[in-house]
Amino acid sequence: MLTIGTAGHIDHGKSSLVKALTSIDPDRLPEEKERGMTIDLGFAWMPLPSGDTVGIVDVPGHKQFIHNVIPGLFGIDAVLLVVAADDGWMPQTEEHLRILDLLGIQHGIIVINKIDLAGDPEWVSLVEKDIISHLSGTSLEGSPVARVSTRSGAGIEELKKTIADLAAKLAPRQEIGKPRLPIDRVFVIKGSGVVVTGTLSQGTFSTGKDAFIIPSGAAAHIRGLESYKHMVQTAAPGSRVAVNLTGVKREEVARGDIVAGSRGYTPSSRTVDINVQLLASAGAPLKSMSEVLVYLETRELLARVALIGSKTIKPGETSLAQLRFSEDVAVFTGERFIIRQQSPAVTIGGGVVLDPLASKFKVGEIPARKVLLERRLSLKLEDLISAEIEKNRVSETGSLLAASLFSSSEIAVKVKQLANQKKLVQAGPYSIDIRVWEEAAGKLLSSIEKEMSPDTLKHGVPQAVLQEGLGFPKEVFETLVLNMISSGKIAREEELLTLPQNKPVLSKQQEALKAQVLGLFAKNPSSPPNLKELSAQLPSSPPIVHHMIKQGELVELPDGILLEAKQFQAVKEQITGRLKENGKITIQEINQLFGFSRKYSVPLLTHLDRIGITRREGDARVAGKKLIQGQK
Ligand SMILES: Nc1nc2c(ncn2[C@@H]2O[C@H](COP(=O)(O)OP(=O)(O)OP(=O)(O)O)[C@@H](O)[C@H]2O)c(=O)[nH]1
Numbered sequence: 001m002l003t004i005g006t007a008g009h010i011d012h013g014k015s016s017l018v019k020a021l022t023s024i025d026p027d028r029l030p031e032e033k034e035r036g037m038t039i040d041l042g043f044a045w046m047p048l049p050s051g052d053t054v055g056i057v058d059v060p061g062h063k064q065f066i067h068n069v070i071p072g073l074f075g076i077d078a079v080l081l082v083v084a085a086d087d088g089w090m091p092q093t094e095e096h097l098r099i100l101d102l103l104g105i106q107h108g109i110i111v112i113n114k115i116d117l118a119g120d121p122e123w124v125s126l127v128e129k130d131i132i133s134h135l136s137g138t139s140l141e142g143s144p145v146a147r148v149s150t151r152s153g154a155g156i157e158e159l160k161k162t163i164a165d166l167a168a169k170l171a172p173r174q175e176i177g178k179p180r181l182p183i184d185r186v187f188v189i190k191g192s193g194v195v196v197t198g199t200l201s202q203g204t205f206s207t208g209k210d211a212f213i214i215p216s217g218a219a220a221h222i223r224g225l226e227s228y229k230h231m232v233q234t235a236a237p238g239s240r241v242a243v244n245l246t247g248v249k250r251e252e253v254a255r256g257d258i259v260a261g262s263r264g265y266t267p268s269s270r271t272v273d274i275n276v277q278l279l280a281s282a283g284a285p286l287k288s289m290s291e292v293l294v295y296l297e298t299r300e301l302l303a304r305v306a307l308i309g310s311k312t313i314k315p316g317e318t319s320l321a322q323l324r325f326s327e328d329v330a331v332f333t334g335e336r337f338i339i340r341q342q343s344p345a346v347t348i349g350g351g352v353v354l355d356p357l358a359s360k361f362k363v364g365e366i367p368a369r370k371v372l373l374e375r376r377l378s379l380k381l382e383d384l385i386s387a388e389i390e391k392n393r394v395s396e397t398g399s400l401l402a403a404s405l406f407s408s409s410e411i412a413v414k415v416k417q418l419a420n421q422k423k424l425v426q427a428g429p430y431s432i433d434i435r436v437w438e439e440a441a442g443k444l445l446s447s448i449e450k451e452m453s454p455d456t457l458k459h460g461v462p463q464a465v466l467q468e469g470l471g472f473p474k475e476v477f478e479t480l481v482l483n484m485i486s487s488g489k490i491a492r493e494e495e496l497l498t499l500p501q502n503k504p505v506l507s508k509q510q511e512a513l514k515a516q517v518l519g520l521f522a523k524n525p526s527s528p529p530n531l532k533e534l535s536a537q538l539p540s541s542p543p544i545v546h547h548m549i550k551q552g553e554l555v556e557l558p559d560g561i562l563l564e565a566k567q568f569q570a571v572k573e574q575i576t577g578r579l580k581e582n583g584k585i586t587i588q589e590i591n592q593l594f595g596f597s598r599k600y601s602v603p604l605l606t607h608l609d610r611i612g613i614t615r616r617e618g619d620a621r622v623a624g625k626k627l628i629q630g631q632k
């Protein structure tokens with residue numbers, strides 16, 4: 001379905017042209033009839049030889065009603081730019097062309113009307129030449145030119161054919177499954193209730209379905225749909241529709257609101273990052289933080305323009321900027337907008353939405369913000385995803401770029417492709433930019449290394465501490481950890497993350513201390529120092545001693561008794577041998593064998609009982625569970 005719009009200076013015959021083409025008078029208000037001019041938008045439609053119908057939006061030409069023109073030109077596929085042959089190019093022709101150009105309307109037909117008044121065809125040719133020079137460099141450059149008189153009917157049939165040719169050339173509107181109807185009219189029909197009209201974009205509407213009013217969020221129900229005076233079950237993107245809504249009152253909806261099929265793709269924000277262009281015709285430079293009127297679809301809103309990285313831009317220049325609204329606004333990445341100044345009331349520029357869910361920037365954030373916004377300028381899906389995931393650090397894949405002109409399946413396919421190309425990482429329901437991922441991996445490793453430095457002699461860092469440091473959700477953190485374990489960068493010991501060798505590197509001093517500790521054990525094999533004695537003799541030894549225990553170089557027995565690992569091993573083997581030979585062993589025998597006192601032999605046996613080597617039976621020890629199992 002296609003919708004075309006009219007544009008052009010006051011009285012050049014836009015409404016007469018619509019009537020000549022469709023037999024429908026678009027001027028429906030009594031005041032319009034009285035004053036002989038269009039005030040608000042008018043609507044008509046014409047059947048095409050192909051069987052399709054093309055909708056027509058007629059706009060007013062008087063500069064006082066420009067606020068009605070812009071909503072009308074939003075959402076059109078092509079334009080009929082009307083210029084009266086007797087008047088030629090005029091200020092509103094120029095302003096409308098600027099708006100069409102800023103909105104990126106690429107298709108149109110230039111209609112030179114009132115040729116009956118021009119008399120001389122040569123004069124018309126001069127007018128045409130002048131028009132062509134004005135179109136140069138705009139989105140409408142190269143458009144076909146039609147010469148008509150709506151009064152005599154001359155050229156009208158040929159124009160209908162040109163419209164049909166243009167319609168055949170235009171690709172049908174894309175269905176991206178995100179139906180939105182920017183409302184341009186609201187009225188009440190007795191017995192039916194509230195009816196809203198507009199040009200449906202980016203999806204289909206069906207009767208019986210639920211709908212939501214944005215920004216209020218009110219839930220409504222589509223009771224009936226009418227397109228070109230026919231009741232329809234389903235309306236396709238690009239068509240003009242009238243929607244009969246139940247569940248909402250007349251005063252709850254207004255021009256500028258949006259009827260959406262779901263709340264999922266209409267997140268809103270007061271801060272929207274944009275690329276703004278100041279028209280060469282703008283009378284003055286645009287200063288940062290100026291207040292302007294912003295036209296977005298059928299909405300008219302006040303906002304401040306905060307330029308990003310400059311204080312002011314000159315006419316003809318563009319800049320990254322931020323629109324700061326005083327209310328929440330739901331827009332899509334890639335949507336165009338127009339800005340006007342309030343006094344004098346003129347169109348000064350427009351631009352494109354780069355990030356509909358932005359946040360106010362601080363001066364220090366400008367360079368990073370610029371990098372991401374510049375990447376978005378191409379409006380290519382890959383660049384948008386990349387900028388979005390880098391901005392969010394961790395993005396929920398399911399809602400990634402929901403407020404954009406791409407379908408969710410297109411986005412999902414691209415995300416998969418980028419994951420295959422290793423440009424992003426998917427972890428559970430999240431997507432993470434590869435740069436963010438690698439930076440996080442680096443940070444994780446360096447935090448572990450730092451904590452396990454020779455000074456601290458820690459054996460790892462609790463996972464929860466590291467996860468909090470990165471600010472990652474659990475699934476993402478776990479994926480990162482598993483990834484780093486499998487690539488051998490880190491290791492996990494229960495709740496601790498450590499380096500794979502799990503061995504802090506000792507400094508020279510610490511090595512010396514360790515040698516001293518070992519010396520004390522070598523000197524006194526039958527009465528080795530316990531924890532307390534060690535810290536009395538070597539006050540800085542406790543961290544080293546704990547490290548040695550953790551490393552298995554010392555064995556800690558109950559009551560703070562310590563044995564060097566190799567001694568413990570030898571003692572254990574001898575006891576095991578005795579048990580095999582005699583079936584039992586007593587404390588006295590142990591003391592004799594190793595020269596221990598009860599201070600050592602009791603904790604030693606308690607420990608051996610615990611680990612299942614020995615078991616108490618009366619005054620003696622017999623083989624423990626572990627030992628018996630080991631012998632089988
Ligand atoms: N002689 C002559 N007059 C025309 C022709 N087309 C329109 N007019 C007259 O021009 C006047 C303006 O026509 P409209 O169709 O209302 O013009 P418009 O562009 O819609 O005007 P606005 O909506 O107010 O901008 C009317 O009096 C028409 O009768 C034409 O081809 N020849």
Ligand SMILES: [Mg+2]
Nearest residue numbers: 014015037038
């Ligand atoms: Mg008119």
